[in-house]
Amino acid sequence: MFAESPAVAGAPFPSPGGLSAKDHERLQHLDALLDRGPAELEALYREARAPRIGEVEGDLRGRMLAWPSLASRPSLASALRAFAGSRSFPWRGKTFRPFGESNGEGDNRVFSERLRLFRFETSIAPSRAGDFDALQLDYDLPSNPPVIRSIKDEIREIEPGLWLGQAYLRTRARDVLWLYFALARVT
Secondary structure, three states, X not given: OOOOOOOOOOOOOOOOOOOOHHHHHHHHHHHHHHHOOHXXXXXXXXXXXXXXXXXXXXXXXXXXXXXXXXOOOHHHHHHHXXXXXXXXXXXXXXXXXXXXXXXXXXXXXXXXXXXXXXXXXXXXXXXXXXXXXXXXXXXOOOOOOHHXXXXXXXXXXXXXXXXXXXXXEEOOOOEEXXXXXXXXXXX
8 A cells, every 4th residue: 555665754753763663664654645645545545444442542643644625725735744744743643542342532642742632532433524434533522622622533544553534624514624634553
């Protein structure tokens, strides 16, 4: 699925020498997703499978990948992708805590591995992207600010330990696909 390529220069999570070969490969695949546009990411997402709640437990490294709404502004989209792949990008990933087979919770790691913000609840439900299921991340919780409460993420597994996500922004009229992101398990 992925061509062998070096990690993105300046990636926010350098590969320490102590990583296993499998973890290093997952980080390379995570970084390689930065080179794919929204159409390619959509095709990957549709081909992926819905993970079980327990498969996504723990701290996962993340990358924001593409903003479909910026298709008509390629220079801005390119600048955002470069920023998302840099060490200074504030989002580090997501942490998942399953409660059982049907639900769980989690939060986002921002600025560091310790700062956890924007809690979400998880469940498996129909995807907004097609006639299939996805792991849903619902931010509509009283502890989150109003703009965060309007976000609805969902993820699907594209290969073991690597998930592709879509983030939707709920408007009064409909849910709008706002961005693609990816998560990788690195032990």
